[in-house]
Ligand code: SF4
C-alpha cells in the first residue's frame with residue numbers, strides 16, 4: 001500500500017502545531033498502525049528529520065497509552081481495539097490518513113501525538129482504591145461470598161485501561177465513562193462498600209476540577225471504548241453519587 005499521512009506536528013505545549021504531509025510506501029496489511037508509524041519514523045531519522053512523537057508501551061491493548069485520533073476516530077476505524085491493535089488492512093492503497101492527538105482541555109498536548117493524561121491519575125488517586133489491613137494472617141479467598149453476577153460486572157468495569165478514548169470521542173470531553181468504570185468496579189463488591197461514599201464524591205469532584213465536560217448521553221464514549229465499558233456504569237455512578245450526597 002502507498003499512503004499519504006497527514007500528521008499533527010507540535011513541538012511542545014506552547015507551539016501552535018499543524019498538519020504535515022508524509023508519503024509512505026510498501027505498507028503491508030498485516031502491519032499494525034504503530035509498526036507503520038515506526039517505518040515512517042525510521043525514514044525520518046535516516047533523512048535527519050525529527051521523528052513523530054507518539055505514546056506506546058505494551059503494543060497489545062493493555063496499557064492504554066497509544067492515544068491517536070485517526071481519521072476522526074479515537075484509535076481509528078476498527079471497533080473494540082486500541083491503536084496498537086489496529087491493522088493496516090483497514091486502509092486501502094492510495095488512502096489519505098489523518099493522524100491527530102486526542103483533543104480535550106484536560107489532556108493538553110505535550111508533543112506531536114502525545115497528550116498529558118495525568119488528570120486520570122489524579123482522579124484515581126482521589127478514590128480509585130480500597131484500604132485493607134495487611135497485617136496478620138492472609139484471609140481465606142472464599143471468606144467473603146460475592147454473587148457471580150456482581151463479580152462479572154465488577155470485572156467488566158475493571159477492564160477499563162484508562163486510555164482516554166471516551167474523553168476524546170465525547171463532544172463535551174466528558175470523563176464520565178472512565179470515572180464510572182473506576183467507581184463501579186468497587187461499588188459492586190463488598191470490599192468497596194466501606195469507602196464508597198467518599199470514593200464517588202472525591203472522584204467526581206476531582207473530575208470536575210480537571211476540566212472534563214458533563215455527560216449528555218450521546219453514547220459516543222461507549223462506541224469508541226476499546227474495552228466495551230457500558231454506559232450502565234454511568235447510571236450506577238450517578239446512583240452512588242446521589243446516595244452519597246444525601
Ligand atoms: S472507559 Fe473505555 S475508552 Fe474510557 S478510559 Fe476506560 S477503556 Fe478507555
Ligand code: FES
Nearest residue numbers: 057059064066084
Ligand atoms: S500500546 Fe498499550 S494499549 Fe496500545
